Amino acid sequence: MTAGAAERTPSLLETLPGRFYCDPAVFAQEQERIFETLWCCAVRAADLDRPGAFRTVQVGRENVLVVRTREGALRAFLNVCRHRGARVCAEESGTVRRTLQCPYHAWTYDLEGRLVAAPNLARMPDVDREERGLLRVALREWLGYAWVCLAEEPPSFEDTVVGAATERLGDPAAVERYRAAELALGRRISYDVRANWKLIVENFMECYHCATIHPELTHVLPEFAKGFAAQYYVGHGAEFARGAQGFTVDGGAGFGRLAGLADAQDRRYYAITVKPQVFVNLVPDHVIVHRMFPLAVDRTVVECDWLYAPEVVASGADVSRSVELFHRVNVQDFEACERTQPAMDSRAYRRGGVLVPSEHHIRAFHEWVLTCLKPHMSEV
Numbered sequence: 001m002t003a004g005a006a007e008r009t010p011s012l013l014e015t016l017p018g019r020f021y022c023d024p025a026v027f028a029q030e031q032e033r034i035f036e037t038l039w040c041c042a043v044r045a046a047d048l049d050r051p052g053a054f055r056t057v058q059v060g061r062e063n064v065l066v067v068r069t070r071e072g073a074l075r076a077f078l079n080v081c082r083h084r085g086a087r088v089c090a091e092e093s094g095t096v097r098r099t100l101q102c103p104y105h106a107w108t109y110d111l112e113g114r115l116v117a118a119p120n121l122a123r124m125p126d127v128d129r130e131e132r133g134l135l136r137v138a139l140r141e142w143l144g145y146a147w148v149c150l151a152e153e154p155p156s157f158e159d160t161v162v163g164a165a166t167e168r169l170g171d172p173a174a175v176e177r178y179r180a181a182e183l184a185l186g187r188r189i190s191y192d193v194r195a196n197w198k199l200i201v202e203n204f205m206e207c208y209h210c211a212t213i214h215p216e217l218t219h220v221l222p223e224f225a226k227g228f229a230a231q232y233y234v235g236h237g238a239e240f241a242r243g244a245q246g247f248t249v250d251g252g253a254g255f256g257r258l259a260g261l262a263d264a265q266d267r268r269y270y271a272i273t274v275k276p277q278v279f280v281n282l283v284p285d286h287v288i289v290h291r292m293f294p295l296a297v298d299r300t301v302v303e304c305d306w307l308y309a310p311e312v313v314a315s316g317a318d319v320s321r322s323v324e325l326f327h328r329v330n331v332q333d334f335e336a337c338e339r340t341q342p343a344m345d346s347r348a349y350r351r352g353g354v355l356v357p358s359e360h361h362i363r364a365f366h367e368w369v370l371t372c373l374k375p376h377m378s379e380v
Contacts, residue, residue, distance in 0.1 A: 009360070015352040016366050021196040021344035026373075027297035030197075034276050034372050035060035036150040039161050041278045041291045042066055042139075043146050044185065044305060045074060052096040052111065056089055058293050059150060064137055065089055066146055067100070069111040074141065076148045077134035082115065083107045088134070100134075109134050143280070143289070144181035144307070164274040170235035175272070175280070177260045180287050183307035186319040191302045191330060195337035196344065197277070197294040198369065200302065203333050204271070204279050204290075205229060206359045213332045216325055220244045220251050221269055227358040229271070237268030237282075247283040249324040255285040255312050275368065281326065285309075286319075288326050298341055304330060 020026050036059065043055045043066050054067040056079050065079040065088065079087050086104035099116060101108045108117040113134035121127065138149040140157045147161060156163075165175040193200060203209070207229035210218055218225040221238040240247070246254030247269065257266060261284060272280040281288035287307045294300045306323050313319075343349050355362055 009357075011357060012354040013360055013363050015355060015362075016198070016369065017352045018344045018346065018349035020369070021198060021341065022297055024297050027196075027294070029373050030369075031060040031294070034369075035294065036062065037372075038151075038155065038276055039140070039147045039149045039157055040276070041145050041274070041289075042076065042148045045141055045144055045146050045181075046185065047093070048074065048146075050095065052098065053094075054089055054096065054100070055093040056087075056091070058295060059148060062150055063087060064148055064150075065100075065134075066139070066148070067096075067111055070098075074139055074146050075112060076137035076139040076146065077113050078137060080135070081105075081107050082132045082134065083118070141181075143175070144183065145289070145291075161274055165272050165280070168234065168272045169270060174262075174265070174270075175282065177262060177265065178258055178282055178287050179260055180280075180289070180307060182310070183258075183287060184310040184313035185305055186286070186308040186313050187306040187323045189304050189323075189327060189330070191304065191334055193300045193302055193334045193337060194298060195300060195334070195341040196298055197292055197300045198365075199337040199340055199344075200292060200300055200334070201273065201275075201365060202362050203337055205273055205362055205365065208356060208358050209336065213336060214329055216249055217329050220247060220325065229358075237265065237270040240267040240269070246285065246322065247325060248321040249328065250321065252321060254283075254322050255308065255317065257284045258286075258309060273365075275365070285312075286322060290330075302330070302334070 040059050042057045042059065042064060047055060048066065048068040051068055051070045051072070054065060056063055056065050063079040064076055066074060066076045069075055079089055081088050081102035081104065083102065083105055086102050088100050088102050088109065090103065099108045099110055106119055107115065110116050113136060115129040115132045138154045140147045142161060147157070166172045169175060207224045208227045210224040211227065214224070220241055222241050223238050241251065244251040246252060248254050266284050270282040274280065277292040279290035285308070289305045289307065291303045292300055293303070306319065306326070308319060
């Protein structure tokens with residue numbers, strides 16, 4: 001054997017063992033060490049379009065309440081009354097006039113989270129209304145979304161979130177040119193996927209499966225049929241087929257190019273994974289954002305937004321052909337993940353599977369998961 005052959009990367013690399021996808025103890029550690037430690041994308045800021053508008057989301061083991069204040073800012077809190085622990089807002093979304101009131105004992109909080117009223121509170125002058133307010137959660141806005149972090153000392157948002165886009169595209173300004181924060185919501189679809197969240201991430205990151213299950217996608221992006229996904233190469237965007245006029249289910253025309261895009265970004269598709277739970281898809285006339293919310297070791301809710309130029313949505317234009325393309329991709333992907341999930345508990349997958357060369361970049365994701373959990377692996 002030559003020295004070059006000895007140093008050659010093997011064709012097959014090992015994956016995570018099967019228990020990482022089906023063991024509740026592993027999932028509990030992931031909730032604590034990943035989802036309750038890192039920045040997670042919670043809600044689209046424009047959904048909270050008036051003072052008092054709120055939405056609740058599940059982040060790890062915590063239910064988080066995001067609300068628009070009277071001054072127009074966004075605030076996030078743990079959705080837990082400081083009296084006896086009832087959820088302050090039981091609904092997923094809604095609007096309150098001035099305050100948030102617990103339906104159990106009527107403890108009442110202003111939109112900044114301060115305790116402002118409760119039965120007989122005037123007779124308890126020693127109660128510190130600031131100290132007994134709702135517990136604040138760190139919040140940042142980016143790409144038109146509110147991102148929250150449950151950690152007492154959140155990691156750098158610029159390094160861990162914005163940096164993921166820079167690392168993928170190779171240009172700090174590339175994602176900003178799409179002006180996602182200025183776009184309007186054209187369609188939202190929620191998918192309840194009976195699969196572990198990591199299977200969904202891995203699926204999104206590779207295209208070895210694309211020729212098999214994504215005929216519509218490979219029709220528009222023919223290079224995906226060769227098995228190498230956009231995320232395999234830093235800065236690379238898959239080029240549209242010569243005959244494709246737009247990123248639509250039939251390859252027909254979409255809408256005008258978003259203002260501000262560089263010429264090099266035209267007629268190309270870019271995909272970004274922002275760990276742990278966001279996928280960003282960039283095409284010339286719209287942006288698609290996936291947010292994952294793992295609810296159990298084998299269940300993940302994925303909320304997918306299609307974002308267009310405001311004038312496109314305001315005009316009532318039919319966006320169904322562009323929505324349909326990635327909706328089909330989502331359904332195809334999620335069905336594949338659901339077919340995979342039962343085997344994670346099989347003795348045939350006890351030691352895991354393998355990654356072929358076009359999937360080798362997934363190894364970095366596995367190593368990241370292991371790094372997050374490593375200090376606590378003895379507990380699982």
